[in-house]
Amino acid sequence: MLAFTLRRAIQAIGVMIAVGIIAFSMFRFAGDPVNQMVGMDTSGAERAAIRKSLGLDDPVLVQFGRYIGNAAQFKFGVSYQFRLPVTNLLIERMPATLELAIVATIFAMLSGILMGVYSALRRDSWLAHVFQAVSLIGISLPTFLIGVLMIYLFSVTLGWLPSFGRGDVVQIGWWTTGLLTLSGLKALIMPSITLGLFQMTLIMRLVRAEMLEVLRTDYIRFARARGLTTRAIHFGHALRNTLVPVITVAGLQFGSVIAFAIITETVFQWPGMGLLFVQAVQNVDIPIMAAYLMMVSLIFVTINLVVDILYTIVDPRLRSTVSRAH
Amino acid sequence: MTEPVLSVRNLQVEFASRRGTLRAIDDVSFDIAKGEVLGVVGESGAGKSVTGLAVIGLIDPPGRIAGGEIHLAGLRVDNLPAEEMRRVRGKRIGMIFQDPLTSLNPLYKVGDQIVETIRTHLSLSESAARRRAIDLLAEVGIPAPEKRIDGYPHEFSGGMRQRVVIALAICAEPELIIADEPTTALDVSVQAQIISLIKRLGRDHGTAVMLVTHDMGVIAETSDRVAVMYAGRVAEIGPVQDVVKNPLHPYAKGLMGAIPTLAGEDKRLVQIPGSMPRLSAIPRGCSFNPRCAFAFDRCRVERPEPLPRGTQSVACHLYDTVPAESAA
Numbered sequence: 103m104l105a106f107t108l109r110r111a112i113q114a115i116g117v118m119i120a121v122g123i124i125a126f127s128m129f130r131f132a133g134d135p136v137n138q139m140v141g142m143d144t145s146g147a148e149r150a151a152i153r154k155s156l157g158l159d160d161p162v163l164v165q166f167g168r169y170i171g172n173a174a175q176f177k178f179g180v181s182y183q184f185r186l187p188v189t190n191l192l193i194e195r196m197p198a199t200l201e202l203a204i205v206a207t208i209f210a211m212l213s214g215i216l217m218g219v220y221s222a223l224r225r226d227s228w229l230a231h232v233f234q235a236v237s238l239i240g241i242s243l244p245t246f247l248i249g250v251l252m253i254y255l256f257s258v259t260l261g262w263l264p265s266f267g268r269g270d271v272v273q274i275g276w277w278t279t280g281l282l283t284l285s286g287l288k289a290l291i292m293p294s295i296t297l298g299l300f301q302m303t304l305i306m307r308l309v310r311a312e313m314l315e316v317l318r319t320d321y322i323r324f325a326r327a328r329g330l331t332t333r334a335i336h337f338g339h340a341l342r343n344t345l346v347p348v349i350t351v352a353g354l355q356f357g358s359v360i361a362f363a364i365i366t367e368t369v370f371q372w373p374g375m376g377l378l379f380v381q382a383v384q385n386v387d388i389p390i391m392a393a394y395l396m397m398v399s400l401i402f403v404t405i406n407l408v409v410d411i412l413y414t415i416v417d418p419r420l421r422s423t424v425s426r427a428h
Numbered sequence: 429m430t431e432p433v434l435s436v437r438n439l440q441v442e443f444a445s446r447r448g449t450l451r452a453i454d455d456v457s458f459d460i461a462k463g464e465v466l467g468v469v470g471e472s473g474a475g476k477s478v479t480g481l482a483v484i485g486l487i488d489p490p491g492r493i494a495g496g497e498i499h500l501a502g503l504r505v506d507n508l509p510a511e512e513m514r515r516v517r518g519k520r521i522g523m524i525f526q527d528p529l530t531s532l533n534p535l536y537k538v539g540d541q542i543v544e545t546i547r548t549h550l551s552l553s554e555s556a557a558r559r560r561a562i563d564l565l566a567e568v569g570i571p572a573p574e575k576r577i578d579g580y581p582h583e584f585s586g587g588m589r590q591r592v593v594i595a596l597a598i599c600a601e602p603e604l605i606i607a608d609e610p611t612t613a614l615d616v617s618v619q620a621q622i623i624s625l626i627k628r629l630g631r632d633h634g635t636a637v638m639l640v641t642h643d644m645g646v647i648a649e650t651s652d653r654v655a656v657m658y659a660g661r662v663a664e665i666g667p668v669q670d671v672v673k674n675p676l677h678p679y680a681k682g683l684m685g686a687i688p689t690l691a692g693e694d695k696r697l698v699q700i701p702g703s704m705p706r707l708s709a710i711p712r713g714c715s716f717n718p719r720c721a722f723a724f725d726r727c728r729v730e731r732p733e734p735l736p737r738g739t740q741s742v743a744c745h746l747y748d749t750v751p752a753e754s755a756a
Binding site for chain 1: 484486514515516517518519522523525527530531532533534535536537544545548549580582593596597600
């Protein structure tokens, strides 16, 4: 088990170095950063001085080594537009994005699993058909459109919910949270539904398909022949077996929730990392773009690792193959 | 004779399909006494497994019991409400399925599955149920049961898993065990052990056993009586040695002729020409008549009903003595 975790961790580091190469090469292909930073009237000598102070004269490998070394300590340089350390900017924005992503994922998991289980067990009920229709909408309508439609309905027409921003936030250490104020919670509703809707439909469809599959298996038939209660069969046996693949997908989807947050944050002007990234793209602020890329990759890789470990906890068969293989 | 544990009368099972209603079981009747093993034999699709599932109330839609009665020690079970039938399953009727590799939930320890079943049917504490589970595992011949009880199904071999399945089937001391092809998926060397285990458990606990199989060898070894099924009907039923030595129904004769002997006679095995009709195309009269060498006019029009013949009962016009003119 330890060897397995260790091996996966080493693989994760390999992936991060590869991402680092891509992030680093962005600096070299997106034009001369000095030109982005200085005005038209800066002299050649001043430009050279800036170039030297930023270390842009050094050989590529040295620059790359320095970049990776700094990145490992979460130092991503200074933003061209804000003249502030990128790390500070990201950390400042991170709570907003993580709160949004976590709430969206919880919403997606809870309602997705509930709807999926219901539509598998009551396949022919009208509510199951409604769920199927909703899931079709959720899977085919683009996120930004749903966000805009919700703003039109709930903010513009009904005036119930704020159309942008996080509302009032409370500072806890370096973390800012909108979960403790009423306006913060109200502001969270539409963005998290918008962000979670796609995952919800995905999870619902997956749970439904898996559950129907599991209900057909021999061990469910045998469980019925043993006279277990319907409740024990559906929720003890079938659901647990259903959740094995659902955990993987939901876990891996958490990465894409954070990535998709870019769009949702733009629609709702949510002050998170995604919005920061979009602004950075508009201003060719490479340090932020590169740092964002690495942060998101780090989150992806970490989740992958956690899911792998979770998997072995849920499914005993993997536990033994894992220990046998090492 | 005391009341039989299981009494099936004129059972009919139908499946609704797009091309109309298919009758999988048509007018099947048999009894199983306490401690008796009834072997049910026939080709695939003859209705053996469906009969077993009907008895335990696990016919899934679009199938349904369309007629007849099933009595379990006097209690009529074919029309019980779902919740009461659930209480009968596992408690009074135990079932063993064909494939032990897929019968157990892979995510739960075998002990937890046994304890869960015990506690569903008997009011025992967690620890008492666990002790009982260990005893059961010991009884079905699993070595070191106090250790293996915390194993997962994948840690057991096929034969061992079938033993666990049997322990699960008997954990509430049922009066009847339905074993649906319990040895088909197993290694030949393990088959004999499982068969003798089922036989021993039936004898020790006085349990009636309905043993569904297509393996005549298994039937001959274990059963007291045998029912030969063909196209959803019982062709012949009787004590196993009589049916094996002296089969009456032409189909049963064909089946017995198809068993290879060790005597080494260089004789070709008998083969029954043709194959069993599909449920959608069961012929009129006796369903076996197109394949029967002895078929005569009456067989093509009138369905034969079971006739007592010594210890056996046979559904064949050849043994109906009244219109004797064509039997020869």
